[in-house]
Amino acid sequence: xxxxxxxxxxxxxxxxxxxxxxxxxxxxxxxxxxxxxxxxxxxxxxxxxxxxxxxxxxxxxxxxxxxxxxxxxxxxxxxxxxxxxxxxxxxxxxxxxxxxxxxxxxxxxxxxxxxxxxxxxxxxxxxxxxxxxxxxxxxxxxxxxxxxxxxxxxxxxxxxxxxxxxxxxxxxxxxxxxxxxxxxxxxxxxxxxxxxxxxxxxxxxxxxxxxxxxxxxxxxxxxxxxxxxxxxxxxxxxxxxxxxxxxxxxxxxxxxxxxxxxxxxxxxxxxxxxxxxxxxxxxxxxxxxxxxxxxxxxxxxxxxxxx
Numbered sequence: 001x002x003x004x005x006x007x008x009x010x011x012x013x014x015x016x017x018x019x020x021x022x023x024x025x026x027x028x029x030x031x032x033x034x035x036x037x038x039x040x041x042x043x044x045x046x047x048x049x050x051x052x053x054x055x056x057x058x059x060x061x062x063x064x065x066x067x068x069x070x071x072x073x074x075x076x077x078x079x080x081x082x083x084x085x086x087x088x089x090x091x092x093x094x095x096x097x098x099x100x101x102x103x104x105x106x107x108x109x110x111x112x113x114x115x116x117x118x119x120x121x122x123x124x125x126x127x128x129x130x131x132x133x134x135x136x137x138x139x140x141x142x143x144x145x146x147x148x149x150x151x152x153x154x155x156x157x158x159x160x161x162x163x164x165x166x167x168x169x170x171x172x173x174x175x176x177x178x179x180x181x182x183x184x185x186x187x188x189x190x191x192x193x194x195x196x197x198x199x200x201x202x203x204x205x206x207x208x209x210x211x212x213x214x215x216x217x218x219x220x221x222x223x224x225x226x227x228x229x230x231x232x233x234x235x236x237x238x239x240x241x242x243x244x245x246x247x248x249x250x251x252x253x254x255x256x257x258x259x260x261x262x263x264x265x266x267x268x269x270x271x272x273x274x275x276x277x278x279x280x281x282x283x284x285x286x287x288x289x290x291x292x293x294x295x296x297x298x299x300x301x302x303x304x305x306x307x
Contacts, residue, residue, distance in 0.1 A: 003301055004114040004121045006107070007129045008168035009194075016172060017148075018307030020139045023289070023296035030065065030292070037067030038303030043097040046072045048124070049080070049104045054263060054290050055124050055132065059101050062294035066303060071097065090116035098302050120301040127161055128188070133262050134165040136293040138173075140286040141218055144258055151175035154216035154253070156209045157243050157270055158236075159187035162222050162262055167195040167203070174200035180212035181205065182239040209243050213253040220260045221245050221270045237269070246272040250280070260286050 004010060011019070029035045044063050048056060056072070063070040075081045080089065086109060093100060094117045102110050102121060107128035114121035123131055142148055152175065155163050159181045167187055170177040171194055179187060186192070186205060196203045206212050213219050224240040225233045245259060259271070259281040267273045275281055300307055 002118065002120050005131055005297060005301075006110050006114055006121065006123045008131045008134060008165055008172060010131075011172065013172050013174070015307060016135065016138065016169070019135060019293065019296050019300065020142050022300065022307055023136075023139050023292040024143070026295045026299065027289075027292040030295075035065060035295075036304070038299050039063060039066035039068030042068040042099070042302055044068055044070055044099045044101060044298065044302075045093055045097045046070055046124075047074075047078070047080075047100060047102045047104070048072065049075050049102075049109075050125065052103055052124070054287055055103060058290035058294050059124065061291055062298055065291075066295060066298060068098075068298070086112045087116040089113070090121075093117065094119040099298070122297060122301070125161065129165045129168070130161045130262075131165050131168070132290070132293065132297070133162055134169050135297070136289040137220070137260055137262070137286060138169060139289045139293055140260065140282065141258075143285070143289075144282060145217065148173060148175060151218070152216045153177050153218045153220060154209075154212040155179045155181075155220050156212060156245055156249075157181065157221045157240060158185050158224055158226070160222060160226055162220075163187045164191050166220070167191040170203055171195035171198035174198075176201040176203075178202075178204045178206060178212040178216060180207065180209040180243060182243065183207060185236075185239065209249055210252045213249060213257070216253055216257055218258055218260060219245055219250070219253060220262075222262055223264070223266050224270055240270065244270060244272065245275055247274055250275065258282060263287055 060070040090113045099120045101124045103124035105127050107126045110123045155166055164187050224236045261283050267276055
């Protein structure tokens with residue numbers, strides 16, 4: 001039976017932990033030159049309707065590392081630009097290739113594609129969620145702490161697609177999540193309600209970032225204006241100014257707390273240069289783990305199919 005990854009809610013807690021263990025194992029195997037070519041003979045289509053650096057390159061590299069062949073497509077490379085229905089594209093592509101990775105605007109796009117394709121579909125980012133990012137983030141936290149037990153994550157900033165995926169993760173794994181967002185910039189309400197029902201510990205929506213980071217093991221932020229929100233940049237700059245992760249805010253967090261950012265970063269806005277370049281911010285380890293988590297996902301979905 002095929003599996004899709006459209007949001008973290010598509011995974012059980014056991015599957016999330018299994019993917020983290022698989023990604024860590026494959027990371028070690030890659031370093032030793034002992035990585036299995038489990039995608040040999042497989043073709044993975046990458047349909048990207050939004051710009052990308054880390055997501056595109058990590059997926060292409062993951063496919064190649066595992067012996068597969070990536071096939072990159074933009075809207076202009078396909079009949080999407082001429083309004084071909086995604087349902088039709090799905091039923092054609094699944095006769096040519098083995099999996100589809102899609103980066104697009106609407107969550108309904110990946111849902112429609114998955115609904116009509118007989119091959120796995122992976123959400124490489126929508127305006128609603130970014131599951132691959134948060135899976136790699138969880139892997140990074142596990143590496144740094146040795147465990148996800150008794151974890152508290154503080155999200156500081158915009159309640160965007162990455163924040164939504166953190167809500168999904170907290171609901172599935174049961175860790176504490178504090179979200180400090182300016183009024184009017186909260187995450188999706190349905191997700192907040194779902195996570196609050198599912199979580200074994202507290203999901204808190206706050207307006208004070210100092211309260212959010214108090215007792216947190218991880219501080220996390222993202223840009224204040226995401227792709228497509230450039231016209232709101234000035235207005236957002238004013239609203240988010242008190243939500244910068246800086247050395248002063250770090251004094252409110254425990255000394256062991258680490259700082260994560262999904263990149264690209266706007267230094268001097270959501271995070272200061274000082275914090276970004278500090279030893280407390282393993283941000284480039286976090287970015288590297290995108291590769292290893294994509295390898296684990298692809299191996300699970302179309303390779304060895306083992307967790």
